[in-house]
Amino acid sequence: MAAAVRIGRTRRFAVTLGKVRANHTSALKSQYDAIVIGGGHNGLIAAAYLQKGGLKTAVLERRHVLGGAAVTEEIIPGFHFSRASYLLSLLRPHIYQDLDLKNHGLKVYMRDPHAYTPMLEEGVGGQLPRSLLLGGDLAKNQQEIGKFSQKDAKMFPAFLTHLEKLASAIHPLLDAPPVNIPGVTQGSLRERLAALKSLKPLVKSGMRLGRNIPDFYELITAPILKVLNRWFESEPLRATLATDSVIGAMTSPSSPGSGYVLLHHVMGEVEKEKGAWGYVEGGMGGVSKSIASSARSLGTDIFTEQDVGQILVGQDGCAKGVVLKDGTEVRSKVVLSNATPYVTFRQLTPQDALPEDFITAINQIDYTSPVTKINVAVDKLPNFLAAPNTADGKPGPHHQCSIHLNCESVDVLEAAYREGQRGHPSSRPMLEMTIPSVLDPTLAPPGCHVVSIFTQFTPYWLEGGRAWTDEDREKFANTAFDWIDQYAPGFKKSIVGKDILAPPDLERIFGLTGGNIFHGAMSLDQLYLARPLPCIADYRSPIKGLYLCGSGSHPGGGVMGSAGWNAALTVLRDLRRG
Template sequence: MARWVTVSKLLHHINGQTRRCHSSVLTSGRKYDAIIVGGGHNGLVAAFYLAKAGKSVCVLERRHILGGAAVTEEIIPGFKFSRASYVLGLLRPKVYDDLELKRRGLKVYPRDPSSYTPLHERNWQSGYGKSLILGPHEDQNYQQIAQFSKKDAEMMPQLESLLGRFAEALDHLLDCPPPDIKKFFSTGLAGKAKQLSTVGPLVKAASILGKDFPQFYELMTAPTTKILDRWLESEPLKATLATDSVIGAMMSPNTPGSGYVLLHHVMAQMSGVRGAWGYPEGGMGAVTQFMAQAASETGAHLFTNQACSLVSPVKIILLGDKNEAVGVETEDGSRLYAKTVLSNATADTTFLKLLPAVAVKSLPDFKANPNNRKDTVMPHHRCTIHLNCEKTQLLEEAFRQASAGLIPDNPMIEMTLPSSCDPTLAPPGCHVALFFTQYVPYTRADGRSWNEETKTEYGNKIFNIVEEYAPGFKESIIGYEVLPPPELERVFGLTGGNIFHGSMSLDQLFISRPSPTQPSPFTPIDGLLLCGSGAHPGGGVMGAPGRLAALSS
């Protein structure tokens, strides 16, 4: 009989009862080859690969819906919101193909154009443009950028080409586990030989970089502003590009290493086009529902917190005589056993324990690019819309204020209108607007908590800013939801409200993700693996951490 010991605060709770999403019934004492705690997209991907390999798999999701932070929910009747993720592009092609997501019905609307930065009228200058619209067409980009700088219009294709080569080189690292340097030096010749095989992707990446390696190293270690200042001179363009270097990270474009976050977003692909993003029909939840379908059809047992009265929240991970993970115990004392436990929770949650969504009755009408007719979708409505992005300095100022616990005077705003492409998200004539805003402090310096009053205040602040660019926007609002960092933590289990399960800084990447002492997906506990965004290669709806964890089981 095994000697059961516990690891306190090791996993987040699976709140409430779990709902059976498979023909199997979840009962105490049931044995599986693998238990996955958390039904986010990586957990579902891991479940698919494990079940495909013939293993019995159980997925336990703390909420009433599968998908983690990539879900679609009808927060306001008739309006469907992608609550905590809003565009698709980082999903690995291997995962997309293996789970046959296209055959299952996943439809993605590519964005053309893709980026819209209207300038506030106080920044309008005679002889210069009032907005910057970028997309996949080089000639149109040239015309747009040339409004502000002909030099930048000529340099931009060269910069994009260089970043594309960097992204191509890193492709090989995203689909392979990082080498375990610690294990290499602590094993015999056979173990060393096995570890050497994991170095192959590094060698391939280096060969692709070639003479560009010095510039690649600089991008990885330098502030984004240093790189952009060398290549470009126009602030609207630099600020627009700089937003991708801080998304989901509490850093500014002046922070060393912020260049990697920029590159991470450049690695997006859509229909074979590098750097392209799109809107999934039905919202981001459509992606994870098709993933769940793939996992279930392959044999995985998927459970949420609805309907199964035999299951209560997970309390601990069970360890055996050799301190290896052997299962989980729920709060009512029920136990489920497994050879391997995979955690789709954040690393912080696993080991230790602001996105407003708006329903509107009309499209925003931007001063910089007025609508031709009421309710007519303009090209820039399909873009990621950048507000308070006329100058890179605005991003730095917002970062400094939030770091001091203050609500920024001019928060960076990324606004999307997915219903401009996907009519299934809102009633006819109405639209859904999603806002990703930075930077927002988890703990406020004024001592006030994040409650309905402070969330409403913040929402109004964002809406007032949009109103300055697009008069009439506030009047069009039917309803909205605000998710500050503590709410992202409570609802989706995102520790600290971090959508990437941890910083994407250089000290927490590749062989140091989540810790330099143990590269993921492995952990210091035998039989316990990380399969979420806190594992290599990081955050975003990629599916790679889930696939790598499953292949390592």
């Protein structure tokens, strides 16, 4: 019998990987060199590099568990969920090596194949319904694509090569702050010459692109459908690729700029395999646990259940530390916020310390989110009509993939988007389903599995501007389960518990403004020089000594770590200069 685990009533079962109620090395001090607000992966990475740079650093996390959205929680007894973020790929290799994360417990299960799209159709002539299975074997990929189009099968290798060239050209931009426009255009000749160094990553990226610059420009500005239509003719392939162009974004394949979201999702690597995505052992909390372990080994103090109420700003207009909600003051030379820009500047910063036009600009940042995350515990492996389970019950290759449901046609994705735009949760939602327990047995009891369902499109406010109710959550979850049942009959009956996180729940639990998993839309007007705003794209705020270090700053969302790394290096440079 299915047993719903209600939002806000799961705390008594929240046994969490890497949980820390107090730092095991010392009590919270009244003075630090640096304070990091928020123990998400970027905040932990920033803290580790600050500590390596010689600053005594403390991380203050509001929740009972470290990791921000990269957490593992035992919502249902015996079942350990990657409750929000659920896959690893984008973590920058130099951070992985610098912080020695492997020796601090990070283990990743590689997935191959990695994408599975079953068709919702009747089998013909006694055959099974068709499906598309993509992985690391190019010949097998072509064979799979050939079921739908021989022309597309021939084009696919060239498309991958093309996409990899564009993605690899971005890497220099990830590991450095955006170009220092004020520095290059203002100040003394000496200051301008020094600022010219900030152009180096951009020049390097341009040189890597070379004659592909026009293609890169088109990909990041055009609707991804326009690009895919030029390469491919088969619906299942175009729709499967288009899914990565809208994941986490309130956009459709026919919306301008959707191409960049696709590029953002293919530019990572796992264990030196480009474009790969993997499951972290023990869930995504394993990433945060390993980073925290590394940071502690360097001397960082890390605390949970320490809720920051306000950033202290002195009469000189500089950040002086923080005040916790219990009234405790903790002083520091610098403060880094891993919270969203909205939370940082509208909820934590004294408003009279900020210019009015800056506050107006902060209010206009787009945090629109289409995502409802559903975590499900099941007592048996899903059995797909297009790939029936074997008699021995062992998982098939497709079970380890990102399973794309309601994604065999671009028209289906477009229709789901349009419903979400009108304030209605999609009646045929886009579903990305993963079953990490098929590779990681630590997540569920024997014979059982944890299932992550990343769904779109669901608005923050429902029709008429009303808030979500428990009834709305149940109704939408049942819609998703009914669709899964059409692809894998019996799925709904196998559910033993569920955790439904609509956009307002993602905001309330994880501090994700608007429920946006990227700390702000990854649209062209909110990237690079404009992330989150042109005036603070270099991690520095209008308040001296206050910095952003989260995904709301360059280069954006995903468990990447670049924002934390770049912010920490910016702080260290500023302190050296005095």
